[in-house]
Amino acid sequence: MLSFSKKIRLSNITLQDRVFSPYLHQAEIAQRTDSLAQALTEVYAQQFPLLLVVLKGAFRFAADLVARLDFPLEVEFIRLASYENSQSSGQIRTVLGLEDRLSLEDRPILIVEDIVDTGLTLDFLYAQLQARQAHQLATVSLLFKPDNFRGEHPPAYFGFSIPPAFVVGYGLDYQGQGRQLNDIFREKPSAEV
Ligand code: IMP
Numbered sequence: 001m002l003s004f005s006k007k008i009r010l011s012n013i014t015l016q017d018r019v020f021s022p023y024l025h026q027a028e029i030a031q032r033t034d035s036l037a038q039a040l041t042e043v044y045a046q047q048f049p050l051l052l053v054v055l056k057g058a059f060r061f062a063a064d065l066v067a068r069l070d071f072p073l074e075v076e077f078i079r080l081a082s083y084e085n086s087q088s089s090g091q092i093r094t095v096l097g098l099e100d101r102l103s104l105e106d107r108p109i110l111i112v113e114d115i116v117d118t119g120l121t122l123d124f125l126y127a128q129l130q131a132r133q134a135h136q137l138a139t140v141s142l143l144f145k146p147d148n149f150r151g152e153h154p155p156a157y158f159g160f161s162i163p164p165a166f167v168v169g170y171g172l173d174y175q176g177q178g179r180q181l182n183d184i185f186r187e188k189p190s191a192e193v
Pocket residue numbers: 057115116117118119120121122165166167168172173174
């Protein structure tokens with residue numbers, strides 16, 4: 001019997017220089033994922049949607065979500081790369097994984113995200129997809145930080161609305177670490193550490 005994933009972790013964890021405390025337990029995440037899958041089934045069951053999973057953070061949520069979607073769909077994985085342009089002070093991003101053969105027209109597309117924070121990443125992604133004639137777009141995100149949000153495309157579906165603190169686990173990372181944690185942890189304010 002596999003039992004490692006059932007262990008409840010009650011203690012804080014340290015990643016690099018930061019301390020995180022338990023926040024959302026895997027059982028709560030699974031329960032919310034069930035509800036999201038039900039809502040998505042009602043809307044998309046007859047529509048043969050394309051799920052666009054935004055790597056890396058959404059890999060676990062996406063896997064657990066599609067396991068609960070019992071209707072025809074397709075899954076593709078994309079990645080938003082950022083790099084510093086020496087001629088520009090800002091960051092320019094590009095979408096990797098949208099091969100030209102992938103037809104985005106005339107079908108519902110569901111973006112699968114781990115977290116929507118400011119919403120600027122989604123704004124960029126929507127612009128890229130709309131430029132490729134994708135017009136039936138919606139987003140499902142496990143987490144949403146409404147207090148930080150200043151974008152144009154809020155997620156139509158989300159698992160948890162959370163305050164602005166930084167979170168890790170269940171796919172989300174801090175400097176590349178913490179993705180394998182089965183629960184979600186929240187950064188402790190430095191006064192509490
Ligand atoms: P945005 O601010 O909505 O554009 O979010 C951009 C990206 O920042 C997200 O897709 C995540 O990769 C990352 N991010 C935002 N908040 C958190 C967090 O609390 N933990 C880990 N990553 C985060």
